[in-house]
Amino acid sequence: MNKLLAALPLEIYTRLQPNLELVPLELGASVYEAGGNQPYVYFPTDAIVSLLYVMKDGASAEIAIVGNEGLVGIALFMGGETTPSRAVVQSAGQACRLPSKVLKHEFEEGGALQHLLLRYTQALITQMAQTAVCNRYHSVEQQLCRWLLLSVDRLPTNELTMTQELIGNMLGVRREAVTEAAGQLQDAGVIQYSRGRITIVDRLKLEKRVCECYAVVKNEFDRLLPDEPAALAAAVKCA
DSSP: OOHHHHTSOHHHHHHHGGGOEEEEEOTTOEEEOTTOOOSEEEEESSOEEEEEEEOTTSOEEEEEEEOTTSOBOTHHHHTOSSOSSEEEEEEOEEEEEEEHHHHHHHHHTOSHHHHHHHHHHHHHHHHHHHHHHHHHHSOHHHHHHHHHHHHHTTSSSSEEEOOHHHHHHHHTSOHHHHHHHHHHHHHTTSEEEETTEEEESOHHHHHHHSOHHHHHHHHHHHHHSOOOOHHHHHHOOOO
């Protein structure tokens, strides 16, 4: 279930629902490329999409992640149409796909959908800004803790499938640095890592080791985005 869709008034959701399509998002797949057209926006249900900036030499760093709390494709309704970032599936799953023109028309009508998406965008910008600060001032272990918590918050389980090399690409650090940080967390009984699968063993310990950046981002999302109405949450389905 996507929380943004579930937070919409029933009248608006009913208008969107015939155009919503449930699609698979495979690990490593590109949802959109930098500067490319975005014919669809995606509302993840149990997948996580990483928003990345890629340098000319191929190096990349994650600026934000999007899961069941949001949508991929904010440039569409912010007036830019395209974006210099690329979106890559970090954790495989599914998403509700909506034609961009449908969302843009509904957004331009104003009202509840516009207000909800603007609040979500504010929360996403906070995540981007905090990620930049975290990458500049905090240790790789703290960055990894933040990344793990933000990821599992958007998943139905406490497990992630992700190699250390990919995590390094996400954080913009060397694989060896991720290996060392993950080893420290595993030795402390916080996580268990084996063959590309990370399991959060003790969340409380993880929360004690994370920097302040995680709480800043989480609190902003909690403040700006309402809990989904139970009645509509049960009714949210994609074709």
